[in-house]
Amino acid sequence: xxxxxxxxxxxxxxxxxxxxxxxxxxxxxxxxxxxxxxxxxxxxxxxxxxxxxxxxxxxxxxxxxxxxxxxxxxxxxxxxxxxxxxxxxxxxxxxxxxxxxxxxxxxxxxxxxxxxxxxxxxxxxxxxxxxxxxxxxxxxxxxxxxxxxxxxxxxxxxxxxxxxxxxxxxxxxxxxxxxxxxxxxxxxxxxxxx
Numbered sequence: 001x002x003x004x005x006x007x008x009x010x011x012x013x014x015x016x017x018x019x020x021x022x023x024x025x026x027x028x029x030x031x032x033x034x035x036x037x038x039x040x041x042x043x044x045x046x047x048x049x050x051x052x053x054x055x056x057x058x059x060x061x062x063x064x065x066x067x068x069x070x071x072x073x074x075x076x077x078x079x080x081x082x083x084x085x086x087x088x089x090x091x092x093x094x095x096x097x098x099x100x101x102x103x104x105x106x107x108x109x110x111x112x113x114x115x116x117x118x119x120x121x122x123x124x125x126x127x128x129x130x131x132x133x134x135x136x137x138x139x140x141x142x143x144x145x146x147x148x149x150x151x152x153x154x155x156x157x158x159x160x161x162x163x164x165x166x167x168x169x170x171x172x173x174x175x176x177x178x179x180x181x182x183x184x185x186x187x188x189x190x191x192x193x194x
Contacts, residue, residue, distance in 0.1 A: 006025070008026060008029070008073070008074035008075070009070050009074070011023070011025055011026040011029075012026065012063055012068065012070075012074070015063065016063065016064075016066075023060065023063075026074070027056055030074070030075050030078060031052075031056075033075065033079075034052060034055060034056075034075075034078055034079060034082050035048060035049075035052045037079060037082060037083075037161075037162060038051045038052050038055070038082050038086060040158060040161075041086050041154075041158075042086060042089070047089070051082065051085050051086060051089060052082070054085050055078065055081050055082040055085055056078075058081050058085070059077075059078055059081060062081075079162060083152070087152070131181075134181060134184045134185065135147070135181070137180075137184055138177055138180055138181070138184075139180075141163075141173050142173050142174075142176055142177035142180060143177065144163060144173075145159055145163070145170055145173040145174045145177060146174060146177040146178075146181075148162065148163075149174060156170045156171055156174070
């Protein structure tokens with residue numbers, strides 16, 4: 001029986017039953033796609049290798065602990081783990097460039113930071129919360145494209161590749177997501193104004 005004929009779920013079942021080679025087959029089946037996705041985002045081979053390894057460590061630990069739930073395709077779940085690890089890495093690694101002040105040049109003479117009032121910050125924060133809450137009402141495919149585009153700053157080409165659809169389909173899902181969000185804003189206006 002060829003490896004491709006065996007489903008991901010069956011390989012997971014075999015691994016949990018003690019067949020270590022089943023996990024190796026599962027990783028071999030999906031490693032190129034997961035690694036390519038990570039490398040495409042981080043653009044650093046060593047970092048991509050680290051994140052790839054972390055992804056599959058998390059995958060293995062989740063499967064071993066019995067917390068893996070077959071909610072769809074294994075590859076989508078693994079890609080979501082990789083994606084979350086990439087986001088975590090960038091959050092932790094936010095680097096602020098260090099510029100030293102010298103007598104002849106003071107950086108604070110050149111930089112003017114916009115000062116947002118407390119009220120403006122609270123309003124902005126509330127708007128972001130409201131929008132995130134409304135996004136949850138969107139169909140899964142539309143929500144996925146919208147989050148990848150606006151929150152993860154991915155191109156439509158990358159989105160199409162990750163979601164395994166054409167660029168036109170990704171663009172269409174985004175268009176319908178925005179149309180549906182506008183409808184939701186009108187429908188939920190009472191909630192948003194609270």
